[in-house]
Amino acid sequence: MPKQTNRKNEHVSLSENFYKDGDSSFKDIHFVHHSFPGINVADIDLSVSLGEMEFSAPFFINAMTGGSDWTGKLNQKLAIVARETGLAMATGSISAGLKHPEFANSYKIVREENPNGLVFANLGAGHGPENAKKAIDLIDADALQIHVNAPQEVVMPEGDREFDQWITNIQDILGNIDVPLIVKEVGFGMSRETVTLLQNIGVKYIDISGKGGTNFAQIENFRRREKKLDGLESWGQTTTVSLLEAMEVQKDSHIISSGGIRTAQDIIKSLALGASLVGISSEFMHMILTDIDTAIDRVYEWKLELERTMTLLGTKTVPELTNTDVIISGETAHWGELRRIN
């Protein structure tokens, strides 16, 4: 088996092994309860639009996998969940599929199972426009995610060591594709400086994917046989901190929240902090490793809980959630105070 495809299998099994280590920053976010909602459950509309993209619910299955036979089967299951629930879905990095055409089907299956759904392709920022177009074409993608994962690469034994072309690559891709481009982190969060830089080059969709769920420094450090880099396992900003950072500088871009999202309350808190959409990865993987129906049922439970919580908050539409009364405590509040005076 090619090294790259073996790594794809390891990423899934290690993320599942470390699943219990997730530490949500959403415990720092609290809604103020008011006794008169002033609206009815029937008034709630869960749909959101980001530019030209329309979503029936404000959350989606975020990038994970593909690139081997086993992960192709997992992608198929995730695609069935997406199709049955109407959720959008991203594949994992298609890099392995471009390098090893025998594994292209492990990505294509996502489109085959869900011909009418919203599907995103995914590639690393080391790639240029040519590969970006190939990745989009492979699955007839509705959008392209470019992931930025420097902490993962430096800890990964066989990872990239050169990052000086990343921004130029993203600019080139942006000018050469005709679907929306989403730049995403992979669980290390973003700073306001990063969000500003991306906005300045014209990126309109930014997934801050913060710390609190899957931890790729931990996963790659585990994969190292020697010269461990333990100190980097706590690198990065949490999802709630990243959202606060992004919102401080957000202009015309749409901010997507991901990293450690496991409950409907995490979703709605993300939206109240200003996210336009919420991405969920390891929680979906955790469920489909058991069975597809568990995941489908959970999506309907989350939708129900979102509707009921929005009713309590008196917000008929998702964008209105940013007007709700939110209290920020703990480490998230502390970071906010320190960053304001710096």
Ligand code: FNR
């Ligand atoms: C990922 N993630 C990811 N992201 C990406 O942009 N391209 C990729 O190929 C992958 N691969 C991948 C594999 C596995 C097994 C997992 C669990 C995750 C990162 C993912 O999209 C997300 O940013 C982080 O996992 C944080 O979200 P969760 O897992 O805490 O919900």
